[in-house]
Amino acid sequence: MAVTAQQMLMAQPVELDGELPDLVARAVEALGACTVACTSCAGSCLAEKDPGSLADCVVACTDCADLCATTARMLLRPLANTRRSTGVTVLAACIGACETAAAECARHELMHRHCRLCAEACRECLQVCRELLAAL
Amino acid sequence: MAVTAQQMLMAQPVELDGELPDLVARAVEALGACTVACTSCAGSCLAEKDPGSLADCVVACTDCADLCATTARMLLRPLANTRRSTGVTVLAACIGACETAAAECARHELMHRHCRLCAEACRECLQVCRELLAAL
Amino acid sequence: MAVTAQQMLMAQPVELDGELPDLVARAVEALGACTVACTSCAGSCLAEKDPGSLADCVVACTDCADLCATTARMLLRPLANTRRSTGVTVLAACIGACETAAAECARHELMHRHCRLCAEACRECLQVCRELLAAL
Amino acid sequence: MAVTAQQMLMAQPVELDGELPDLVARAVEALGACTVACTSCAGSCLAEKDPGSLADCVVACTDCADLCATTARMLLRPLANTRRSTGVTVLAACIGACETAAAECARHELMHRHCRLCAEACRECLQVCRELLAAL
Numbered sequence: 374m375a376v377t378a379q380q381m382l383m384a385q386p387v388e389l390d391g392e393l394p395d396l397v398a399r400a401v402e403a404l405g406a407c408t409v410a411c412t413s414c415a416g417s418c419l420a421e422k423d424p425g426s427l428a429d430c431v432v433a434c435t436d437c438a439d440l441c442a443t444t445a446r447m448l449l450r451p452l453a454n455t456r457r458s459t460g461v462t463v464l465a466a467c468i469g470a471c472e473t474a475a476a477e478c479a480r481h482e483l484m485h486r487h488c489r490l491c492a493e494a495c496r497e498c499l500q501v502c503r504e505l506l507a508a509l
Numbered sequence: 510m511a512v513t514a515q516q517m518l519m520a521q522p523v524e525l526d527g528e529l530p531d532l533v534a535r536a537v538e539a540l541g542a543c544t545v546a547c548t549s550c551a552g553s554c555l556a557e558k559d560p561g562s563l564a565d566c567v568v569a570c571t572d573c574a575d576l577c578a579t580t581a582r583m584l585l586r587p588l589a590n591t592r593r594s595t596g597v598t599v600l601a602a603c604i605g606a607c608e609t610a611a612a613e614c615a616r617h618e619l620m621h622r623h624c625r626l627c628a629e630a631c632r633e634c635l636q637v638c639r640e641l642l643a644a645l
Numbered sequence: 646m647a648v649t650a651q652q653m654l655m656a657q658p659v660e661l662d663g664e665l666p667d668l669v670a671r672a673v674e675a676l677g678a679c680t681v682a683c684t685s686c687a688g689s690c691l692a693e694k695d696p697g698s699l700a701d702c703v704v705a706c707t708d709c710a711d712l713c714a715t716t717a718r719m720l721l722r723p724l725a726n727t728r729r730s731t732g733v734t735v736l737a738a739c740i741g742a743c744e745t746a747a748a749e750c751a752r753h754e755l756m757h758r759h760c761r762l763c764a765e766a767c768r769e770c771l772q773v774c775r776e777l778l779a780a781l
Numbered sequence: 782m783a784v785t786a787q788q789m790l791m792a793q794p795v796e797l798d799g800e801l802p803d804l805v806a807r808a809v810e811a812l813g814a815c816t817v818a819c820t821s822c823a824g825s826c827l828a829e830k831d832p833g834s835l836a837d838c839v840v841a842c843t844d845c846a847d848l849c850a851t852t853a854r855m856l857l858r859p860l861a862n863t864r865r866s867t868g869v870t871v872l873a874a875c876i877g878a879c880e881t882a883a884a885e886c887a888r889h890e891l892m893h894r895h896c897r898l899c900a901e902a903c904r905e906c907l908q909v910c911r912e913l914l915a916a917l
């Protein structure tokens with residue numbers, strides 16, 4: 374049974390208010406799943422017979438994987454007040470990257486199962502990130 | 510229900526032999542959990558009342574988080590033959606980083622719950638990575 | 646003689662308008678220098694005799710290194726219009742992280758030469774990033 | 782005038798023996814230049830008219846950028862003895878990734894200037910990394 378983000382966040386020597394710990398844990402899980410989906414989808418696009426038509430999708434997924442990973446790292450370090458406004462801006466950038474990758478993958482989802490799954494992971498991630506952004 | 514590494518790997522337009530796909534999926538999941546645990550543990554150590562005694566633990570966890578994240582990215586891109594030997598070496602380096610972080614965290618696990626959980630995540634990760642390494 | 650960001654950007658099969666290519670090249674160089682400075686400064690803080698007093702500095706530098714590296718990666722992929730607004734938000738987040746790290750390091754710059762150098766690298770980086778943000 | 786890796790390494794509160802500090806500084810610079818070159822080259826390949834023929838190059842460059850960035854981060858944190866063997870293995874993996882990317886880019890260097898520059902950056906990087914590996 375794997376150690377979860379929720380367990381790690383609950384073991385931090387700081388206390389977050391209200392529903393924030395639960396939202397951060399859910400965001401970290403969704404960001405992790407989206408990093409995996411986008412990295413794999415970009416690699417799959419490049420292994421298809423015609424990667425040329427998927428070039429924009431590769432770029433959007435690579436951006437999204439980079440930003441999701443960085444956002445998760447920031448959220449996992451206890452969010453002191455001095456870091457909160459940067460955290461909010463990173464989250465907003467991450468939501469933008471998820472939107473772009475979801476839209477790009479949706480264009481190919483009838484053709485490629487990895488694009489359909491990746492669009493789904495991006496949409497789940499941006500939904501949770503929007504909830505967290507509203508609560509921060 | 511989150512999109513999983515297993516689903517993404519099964520949607521890749523390449524076929525891996527035998528038990529390899531399953532092992533890669535399990536490794537990606539364990540590497541992701543270990544990245545989260547190590548990033549959070551390093552942040553928690555720095556938020557403790559006496560971070561001075563935990564400095565080596567922060568460094569070991571940060572190394573480990575960096576290497577686990579990079580290893581997962583490499584494994585998620587379809588492993589062509591030209592990349593296999595580098596993949597094997599990265600996996601070996603990652604196992605080394607997990608061993609160091611597990612040992613460092615184990616020294617503090619009676620004192621800090623985040624170190625106990627993180628040591629557990631590192632041990633799970635290095636176990637799965639060793640199985641994958643043996644199969645590659 | 647090392648290959649530079651300027652050379653790589655000039656070899657891209659896209660054309661950027663006006664002064665933008667030059668600004669992007671300078672930003673990528675400054676972001677790279679700041680990533681190095683912040684990673685090294687965080688490591689140095691943890692190797693000092695009293696890392697406890699430098700814990701906030703380690704966190705600020707680690708955030709900053711993560712964001713500078715991610716921002717440079719985004720800027721190095723040709724900036725299509727669909728990615729521009731996310732690029733702008735990432736740049737804004739990166740400037741925030743540089744400000745926090747510069748302020749944190751400035752508090753210790755009389756004591757630790759690595760903090761003085763790192764504060765300088767952060768200030769140079771945020772200056773160039775602000776110029777680029779104004780031009781995007 | 783940008784802050785350099787050499788300056789940051791000389792400001793670390795640890796002493797490295799003999800020529801090691803100079804070699805580490807040169808490696809960090811070369812790894813940074815190679816990260817930039819590989820990230821930009823992968824993005825340029827995807828922006829070419831026929832990205833299909835460059836798909837393997839994109840994957841090799843992306844692997845290489847990831848590993849160079851991670852290796853630089855590990856080298857920038859003071860190399861305690863407990864971390865040395867992992868550092869050596871990471872460096873070996875990084876050299877492998879540089880070799881693969883240099884070979885892949887060399888196949889396209891008459892056609893694409895970004896591939897020629899990137900192959901050059903990879904070769905410089907693996908040369909310096911081999912010198913450092915021999916000294917560790």
